[in-house]
Amino acid sequence: MGTLTVNGVKVQVDDSFKTLSPEQQEATVNEIATQLAAGGKGNAPARSGGVEGAVRSVARGTLGIGSYLDELDAATNATFAPLVDPFLPDSYEKLPGQTWGERYDQALNIQRRKDDEYDTDNPKLSTGLQIAGGVGSAAALLRAAPAIGNYALGNTGASVGSRLVSAGVAGGGTGAVQGFGAGEGGAKERAKQAAFETGVGVGTGVVMLPVAAGANKLASSLARKILGESNDALSTVTDQARRYVVDELSDPSKVGRYRDSLEQLGPNAMLADVSPEWLGVARGAAARPGTRGLIVDPLNERSDLANTRLRADVADNLGPDPVPSRVDRSLAADQDQVRRRYGPVMAERSNYDFIPIADALDDEIQRMRGPAQRQLRNVRQMLNVNGQDMVTTDPAIAFETRQAIDGILETEQNPKVISALTEARQMIDDGLRASVPRIKEVDGQFAEIARQREALGEGRSIMNNGATAMRPSELDETLRQGALPQGEMIGPSGVPLRMQQSSLGEVYRAIGTEANDLNALRKTVRGEGDWNREKLGMLFGEDRADNVLNSIDRENVFADTANRVTRGSDTAMGSRFNQFLDEVSKGQEIPSDATLTGTAAKLFKSIMKRVVQGNADTNAGKLAEDIGRLSVATGSTRDQIVEAILRRGEKNVVDQQRASTVRALARSGGLAGYSSLPGVRN
Incomplete structure (x- = not known):
C-alpha cells in the first residue's frame, strides 16, 4: 500500500x-x-x-x-x-x-x-x-523466478505421478495459506477455513493437472498483454529465452542481412545457415542430449531431400532430364526411316559414265603410297562391274561405293587416308547427283540426323573441367555453325538442341551420382572458374543457368550447416550459447536471510537451494529447446521469427538510446527536479 x-x-x-x-x-x-x-x-x-x-x-x-x-x-x-x-x-x-x-x-x-x-x-x-490478479501475480512470479514459480504452481516433476503429487501439494499449500487469510474471526475460524481451502486446493490442483503444464505460457501471455508487448513469433518462448535472443541476437543491421540471405536461399533455409551466432545456437542445442533430436532431425530431413530439390530446380529452369541415350536411339530410328527412302529414289536412276572418276582415281593411286594408296585401290575396284575389269554405269553400284567409303571414314584415324577418301567420295557423290534426281533430298535428311547424333556426343564434353574443356568462345562458334543448314536442308539445324540436351543430361547425371558429395557436384557442374557458368548461359540463358548454379551453391550451404552442427568438432561457434546454458543450469545461489540465524538460516537456504537447483537443468533444457528450434525453423515460421527478432531488436536499440539519454541528463542535473517521478531512476 x-x-x-x-x-x-x-x-x-x-x-x-x-x-x-x-x-x-x-x-x-x-x-x-x-x-x-x-x-x-x-x-x-x-x-x-x-x-x-x-x-x-x-x-x-x-x-x-x-x-x-x-x-x-x-x-x-x-x-x-x-x-x-x-x-x-x-x-x-x-x-x-x-x-x-x-x-x-x-x-x-x-x-x-x-x-x-x-x-x-x-x-x-x-x-x-x-x-486476473491471481494469474498476473503468477506471471510475475514465473518471470522473476521460473523455478520457484513452477514449484508454487505444481508444474514440476518428470512423470505423471510426480506431477500429480506436485500439483496436489502446491494446490493444498496455496489453499491453506489463502484460506487462513480469507477466514474471519479468531484463529479457530481461520483454521477451519484454511482446512476447507486445503482440501479444495488439493482437488483443484490434481483436476487441473492437464492445464498446469501450460501455466507458464498462459501467465506469460497475460503478462505480456499487461505490459503492452506484441504477440509475435517470440511470444511462445520463455521470457529468459526471449531476453537472450533480444540481447544477444537481434542486432538490426545483422538481422537485416540475414533476412536478405534467407530470401536468396529460399524457404528451406534456416537462421543457422546465414548467421554464425545462430549456427552456434544450433551447435550448442545439438550438443545437449535432451534437445539434440530437435536440431539434428530437421537438418537430416533437409539433407535427405537435397537431390529432390536439385532435380526440381533443374527441371524448372532447364527442363526435364532428356536422357541422351534415349535421344540417340530415337535419332537412330529416324535414320532408319530415312534410309528406307533411298529405295524408291534409286528406282528413278539413269545410267551414268563413271569412267572419268575411275581415271582420276587411277592417277591418284599411281601417285600415292602406303595406306592411302591401298584404300583408294579398294575404292577403285568397287567402281568396276562385279568380276570384270570394266567401270560400271549403274548409279546403284556408285551409291554402294559411297556407303562403303562412309563406313571406312567412321573409324579411320590416318589424316592422309581421310583426305584421299573424302576427295574420292565427293567425285562419286557428284556423279550420283547427276544420275539420281532426288537423291540429294534424302541425303540432306540423313546427313542432318547424322549431324545431330554427332552433336549429342560432343555435348557431353561441354561441362568438362580438364585440359580438354571446351572454351566458351569455342562453344559459341560451334553453336553458330551448328545452327546453319547443310546440303539441301532449309531452316536451322537441330545441332544446338542436341548439344543442349547432352549437356543437360550431364547435369542430371552429376546430380544422380554426386548428390551425396555436394562439393564434387559443385565442381562438376559449376567448375573452378566462370567457364561453365558462361557455357550454361549460352545453352539455356544466363538467368536460368544462374538459378541452377545458385541451387547447387544453396545445397552446399545446407550441407555445410548440417555437417558443422551434427558432425563438426566442438569449436568456439557454440561457446557463447553454451556458456549461457551452463550458467542457467548452475541455478542461482540462495543468499541467507539476515534475519535468520543458526539452524533456521541453514534450513531455509538448504530448502530453497534444493528447490531452485532441482529445476535448473530443466530450465536450461527448456531454454536450449526454445532458442534452438528458432535456429532451424524454415518457411513462413522462419520468416515470422526473423520479423519478430528484427522488430524487437529495433525497439531494443531505441530503448537503449533513450535510457542512455536519460542517464546522461540525470548525470548532468537536467532531471534533478524529476528524480521522484515514477519510472525515472538515476
Whole structure:
C-alpha cells in the first residue's frame, strides 16, 4: 500500500497502482478525487467502487498474500493513525481508538466493508478482477523466478505421478495459506477455513493437472498483454529465452542481412545457415542430449531431400532430364526411316559414265603410297562391274561405293587416308547427283540426323573441367555453325538442341551420382572458374543457368550447416550459447536471510537451494529447446521469427538510446527536479 495526495488529501492506494500506465494513473487519481468529493458532502463514508474498488479486487487476488492485504492495511493504518488523523479533513474515515487493538479492529472493519460493498455492487467484475490478479501475480512470479514459480504452481516433476503429487501439494499449500487469510474471526475460524481451502486446493490442483503444464505460457501471455508487448513469433518462448535472443541476437543491421540471405536461399533455409551466432545456437542445442533430436532431425530431413530439390530446380529452369541415350536411339530410328527412302529414289536412276572418276582415281593411286594408296585401290575396284575389269554405269553400284567409303571414314584415324577418301567420295557423290534426281533430298535428311547424333556426343564434353574443356568462345562458334543448314536442308539445324540436351543430361547425371558429395557436384557442374557458368548461359540463358548454379551453391550451404552442427568438432561457434546454458543450469545461489540465524538460516537456504537447483537443468533444457528450434525453423515460421527478432531488436536499440539519454541528463542535473517521478531512476 502507498499514498497519493489529491487536493491536499492523502489517499491510500494499492501497489498495483504502480503497474498502470501514466494515463491510467491519472484516470485513477481523478476517480479517487471524485469519490473524495462525493464523500465530503456528508458524514457518511463514501461507498467503495470505481477504480479504487477495481484495484483492490486485483490486489485481493494476488497469489498467496492477497487474502492478507486487509489485515496488513489495517495494521499499517492502526499504527500511523495517531500521527496522520489530525491532518486529515473531517470527511475522511479516521481511527479514534485509544489502543492499537481498537484502531486495528476499526481499520479492519473499514477494509472488509469496502470489499463487501464492491463485491455486492459488482459481483461478476470483482470475481474476474481477482482471477486476473491471481494469474498476473503468477506471471510475475514465473518471470522473476521460473523455478520457484513452477514449484508454487505444481508444474514440476518428470512423470505423471510426480506431477500429480506436485500439483496436489502446491494446490493444498496455496489453499491453506489463502484460506487462513480469507477466514474471519479468531484463529479457530481461520483454521477451519484454511482446512476447507486445503482440501479444495488439493482437488483443484490434481483436476487441473492437464492445464498446469501450460501455466507458464498462459501467465506469460497475460503478462505480456499487461505490459503492452506484441504477440509475435517470440511470444511462445520463455521470457529468459526471449531476453537472450533480444540481447544477444537481434542486432538490426545483422538481422537485416540475414533476412536478405534467407530470401536468396529460399524457404528451406534456416537462421543457422546465414548467421554464425545462430549456427552456434544450433551447435550448442545439438550438443545437449535432451534437445539434440530437435536440431539434428530437421537438418537430416533437409539433407535427405537435397537431390529432390536439385532435380526440381533443374527441371524448372532447364527442363526435364532428356536422357541422351534415349535421344540417340530415337535419332537412330529416324535414320532408319530415312534410309528406307533411298529405295524408291534409286528406282528413278539413269545410267551414268563413271569412267572419268575411275581415271582420276587411277592417277591418284599411281601417285600415292602406303595406306592411302591401298584404300583408294579398294575404292577403285568397287567402281568396276562385279568380276570384270570394266567401270560400271549403274548409279546403284556408285551409291554402294559411297556407303562403303562412309563406313571406312567412321573409324579411320590416318589424316592422309581421310583426305584421299573424302576427295574420292565427293567425285562419286557428284556423279550420283547427276544420275539420281532426288537423291540429294534424302541425303540432306540423313546427313542432318547424322549431324545431330554427332552433336549429342560432343555435348557431353561441354561441362568438362580438364585440359580438354571446351572454351566458351569455342562453344559459341560451334553453336553458330551448328545452327546453319547443310546440303539441301532449309531452316536451322537441330545441332544446338542436341548439344543442349547432352549437356543437360550431364547435369542430371552429376546430380544422380554426386548428390551425396555436394562439393564434387559443385565442381562438376559449376567448375573452378566462370567457364561453365558462361557455357550454361549460352545453352539455356544466363538467368536460368544462374538459378541452377545458385541451387547447387544453396545445397552446399545446407550441407555445410548440417555437417558443422551434427558432425563438426566442438569449436568456439557454440561457446557463447553454451556458456549461457551452463550458467542457467548452475541455478542461482540462495543468499541467507539476515534475519535468520543458526539452524533456521541453514534450513531455509538448504530448502530453497534444493528447490531452485532441482529445476535448473530443466530450465536450461527448456531454454536450449526454445532458442534452438528458432535456429532451424524454415518457411513462413522462419520468416515470422526473423520479423519478430528484427522488430524487437529495433525497439531494443531505441530503448537503449533513450535510457542512455536519460542517464546522461540525470548525470548532468537536467532531471534533478524529476528524480521522484515514477519510472525515472538515476
